Amino acid sequence: MNAxxxxxxxxxxxxxxxxxxxxxxxMGLKTTSSQELGEHVGISAAQIRKDISQFGxxxxxxxxxxxxxxxxxxxxxxxxxxxxxxxxxxxxDIGHAVANYQGFTDRGFRVAGIFDNDKAKVGxxxxxxxxxxxxxxxxxxRAADIKIAxxxxxxxxxxxxxxxxxxAGVRAILNYAPISLNVPNNxxxxxxxxxxxxxxxxxxx
Amino acid sequence: MNAxxxxxxxxxxxxxxxxxxxxxxxMGLKTTSSQELGEHVGISAAQIRKDISQFGxxxxxxxxxxxxxxxxxxxxxxxxxxxxxxxxxxxxDIGHAVANYQGFTDRGFRVAGIFDNDKAKVGxxxxxxxxxxxxxxxxxxRAADIKIAxxxxxxxxxxxxxxxxxxAGVRAILNYAPISLNVPNNxxxxxxxxxxxxxxxxxxx
Numbered sequence: 001m002n003a004x005x006x007x008x009x010x011x012x013x014x015x016x017x018x019x020x021x022x023x024x025x026x027m028g029l030k031t032t033s034s035q036e037l038g039e040h041v042g043i044s045a046a047q048i049r050k051d052i053s054q055f056g057x058x059x060x061x062x063x064x065x066x067x068x069x070x071x072x073x074x075x076x077x078x079x080x081x082x083x084x085x086x087x088x089x090x091x092x093d094i095g096h097a098v099a100n101y102q103g104f105t106d107r108g109f110r111v112a113g114i115f116d117n118d119k120a121k122v123g124x125x126x127x128x129x130x131x132x133x134x135x136x137x138x139x140x141x142r143a144a145d146i147k148i149a150x151x152x153x154x155x156x157x158x159x160x161x162x163x164x165x166x167x168a169g170v171r172a173i174l175n176y177a178p179i180s181l182n183v184p185n186n187x188x189x190x191x192x193x194x195x196x197x198x199x200x201x202x203x204x205x
Numbered sequence: 206m207n208a209x210x211x212x213x214x215x216x217x218x219x220x221x222x223x224x225x226x227x228x229x230x231x232m233g234l235k236t237t238s239s240q241e242l243g244e245h246v247g248i249s250a251a252q253i254r255k256d257i258s259q260f261g262x263x264x265x266x267x268x269x270x271x272x273x274x275x276x277x278x279x280x281x282x283x284x285x286x287x288x289x290x291x292x293x294x295x296x297x298d299i300g301h302a303v304a305n306y307q308g309f310t311d312r313g314f315r316v317a318g319i320f321d322n323d324k325a326k327v328g329x330x331x332x333x334x335x336x337x338x339x340x341x342x343x344x345x346x347r348a349a350d351i352k353i354a355x356x357x358x359x360x361x362x363x364x365x366x367x368x369x370x371x372x373a374g375v376r377a378i379l380n381y382a383p384i385s386l387n388v389p390n391n392x393x394x395x396x397x398x399x400x401x402x403x404x405x406x407x408x409x410x
Contacts, residue, residue, distance in 0.1 A: 015404035020385060023360075041385045042394075079407045086403070093302035098399065100298050103383055107400035108407065147410055148403065155228075172406035174399060178308055180225060180246045188409050189247075190402040194303065194379060195312035197395040198291070198353065199220035201377035202284045202313065204393050205352055 010051050011078075016041050017048065018074040022106070025067050033064040080108025085144055087170075089161055090152035091116035091124070091131045094176050098150055100127045112146060134161070138168035148172045155179040162189075215256045216283075221246050222253065223279040227311070230272050238269040285313025290349060292375075294366055295357035296321035296329070296336045299381050303355055305332040317351060339366070343373035353377045360384040367394075 020040040024032055034045035034052075041048075052058055055077055058070055075081040086109050088095050099114045114126055117134040124131050132140070140146070149170045153161050158177035165173060171187050178193045225245040229237055239250035239257075246253075257263055260282055263275055280286040291314050293300050304319045319331055322339040329336050337345070345351070354375045358366050363382035370378060377393045380386055383401070386394050 011408050012405050014408070015401040016385065018404065019383060019398070019401060023384065039387070042387070077408065078404045079410060080404055084403075084407060084410075093305050097298035097302045101399070104400055104403075107404065109400060109403055148406070150399065171410055172403070174402050174406070178224060179228065180221065182244070182247070188406040190406055192397055192399065192402060193224070194306070194355065194397065195309055195314060196220040196224060197379050197397060198289075198309075198314055198377070199223065199283045199285055199312065200217050201353070201379070201393040201395055202289060203216050203219070203282065205284060205289075205376055 004054075006054050010054060013043065013047075013051055014074055014078055016043075017052070018071065018078065018080075019107075021067050021071050021074065025071055029067055031064045032067055032070075037065075075108070078108075082108065083110050084108055084148050085110055085112035085146045086148045086150060087112055087137065087141060087146055087165075088114040088150045088152060089116075089134065089137065089165070090154075090176075091118070091121045091126060092152060095152040096126050098152060098176075099129050109148070112144060113140060134164075138164060141165070141168040141170060146170065148174070150174045150176065151181075152176045209259075211259050215259060218248065218252075218256055219279055219283055221248075222257070223276065223283065223285075224312075226272050226276050226279065230276060234272055236269045237272055237275075242270075280313070283313075287313065288315050289313055289353050290315055290317035290351045291353045291355060292317055292342065292346060292351055292370075293319040293355045293357060294321075294339065294342065294370070295359075295381075296323070296326045296331060297357060300357040301331050303357060303381075304334050314353070317349060318345060339369075343369060346370070346373040346375060351375065353379070355379045355381065356386075357381045 034048040038045040038048050058065055058073055088098050088111055091114055095114055099111055113132055114129045115132045115134045115137045121131045122133045149165045151158055151173055155177045158179050162173055162181045166183055166187050173189045175181055175189055176192050181189050183189055239253040243250040243253050263278055293303050293316055296319055300319055304316055318337055319334050320337045320339045320342045326336045327338045354370045356363055356378055360382045363384050367386045371388055371392050379395050381397050383398045388394055
């Protein structure tokens, strides 16, 4: 299925489609159209049809898409038809919020542990987790073959921690620290920085 | 300066350049090149030069960019050469983290208040804030002419709250709820949904 290279911009839209389709399924809907899906996600029906057709023929002319079938297909394409263990590094406010967040499990993820280098935080409880020492992090990541990390440390130490994560085998980092990370080509980084998102909107105000 | 329409994809990269340049300035650097900036942000030097040249000629061949000048210019373009008041709606874990976040002020934003419809939360302190009742939200937004909101409510009520915000005059919403919002054309929405970001990376694992 991945024989041809799909542009990353298309890959970036698939989770948005999947989220909307899962929500439709929860609401009891069985089928949808690219028009209807487009209205939910704010993307044109033509774009949606083009994006989805990259991966095969999933809809029938006139009858639209089976929501269940498309959820399964998109989950398979995005490899979230399984649960991925994720480590959280940094037990500050964002680390807390992320560790307690209920919205991961039904989207393919499970927090496997939260780490901090602050000895005052190590051993403390955050929801159902006990904060672990970052000194034991690499070993835990290797032992459990964990590929994904969420980085919620201060900007000043983010690159250093990212290097350790990559060395331990992590291949995908969701970075909450407000700094661009340098990682090898085989490692993916996504950024969550509210100020950056806000600045992207003030341009238009 | 905004006479010609700049593609949104370029606007989206400017805050990333600005963030890196501000960091360089903090480190005491005075000038940089598109090559050096490119290494920091993981974007090609050619792309950076092309993006920045949309707004005029900011660098000199051979001597590169003055960091201070470019920071000022990008701040002006993105309209963050001022402080924008922002309301936070939803006093849960994410609302807490956002209200306490120290990284807004030097990037152009200030949390002006945090609201919740849960009477058990109203009146409680979060850092320096006291949680206010959402019933008073529209009035506060109008009175202070607030244009920006961060939405940290559950998905089930996000659209309803967004409608109220728009009606009160909000024109930019940073939405943490895992749902696509329908808003008028003159309102901008940016999304922060960790599961969506994670799914965009698992495709490549």
